[in-house]
Amino acid sequence: MSGWATPSIKEYCDQESGGSAERPEFQQLFTDAHQQRFDVVLFWSLARFSREGVTETLNHFQKLNAAGVQSKSFTEQYLDSTGLFREAIIGFLAAIAKQERVRFSERIKAGQARSSKKPGRPTLADDVVAELRRLRGEGLSFKKIQIATGVPVATMHRYLVE
Numbered sequence: 603m604s605g606w607a608t609p610s611i612k613e614y615c616d617q618e619s620g621g622s623a624e625r626p627e628f629q630q631l632f633t634d635a636h637q638q639r640f641d642v643v644l645f646w647s648l649a650r651f652s653r654e655g656v657t658e659t660l661n662h663f664q665k666l667n668a669a670g671v672q673s674k675s676f677t678e679q680y681l682d683s684t685g686l687f688r689e690a691i692i693g694f695l696a697a698i699a700k701q702e703r704v705r706f707s708e709r710i711k712a713g714q715a716r717s718s719k720k721p722g723r724p725t726l727a728d729d730v731v732a733e734l735r736r737l738r739g740e741g742l743s744f745k746k747i748q749i750a751t752g753v754p755v756a757t758m759h760r761y762l763v764e
Contacts, residue, residue: 610640621653623662632662635669642684647677656702726753731761738762 612634616625623629634640643666645651652659666673667683675681726734730753737747744755744762 612640619653623652623654623658632665632669635666635671638670641671643671643673645673645675647675648681651675656698660698726757726761734758734762 614627614631616627618625631643635643648659652662663673663683672684673681674684730751733751734747734753737750738744738758742750744758747753747758748755
């Protein structure tokens with residue numbers, strides 16, 4: 603059949619967890635997509651494609667889309683950017699990603715409101731700082747001062763090292 607190109611098929615298979623995009627074959631998939639070596643990615647299921655969360659997974663699909671590559675799940679027919687409902691699926695995933703971001707922010711704020719601690723590093727009282735300086739002036743090491751006062755070495759550095 604003249605005019606028809608033989609379809610190119612390549613399998614991208616990583617042994618690492620889908621919880622991270624830092625997988626060699628997964629990265630190669632995006633490199634090849636950017637170089638327009640294929641036009642459709644077929645994956646077994648969304649969980650096999652990525653387990654990074656909604657936002658990151660949506661970003662992966664957006665990268666593929668920007669490269670002109672469509673995507674399709676073999677086992678989840680509703681995840682199909684090649685079909686009629688492409689915009690609806692992308693819109694749905696985008697809405698979920700936005701809701702996830704809002705809920706995450708709300709949980710952080712609620713946790714901070716319940717906590718009696720102020721966010722950030724605690725400040726030391728003047729008398730504690732004076733004691734740290736006195737002990738350091740006597741030649742004690744930071745570790746010995748930590749044992750004596752309970753103040754972490756990193757905190758001492760903030761107050762004693764200029």
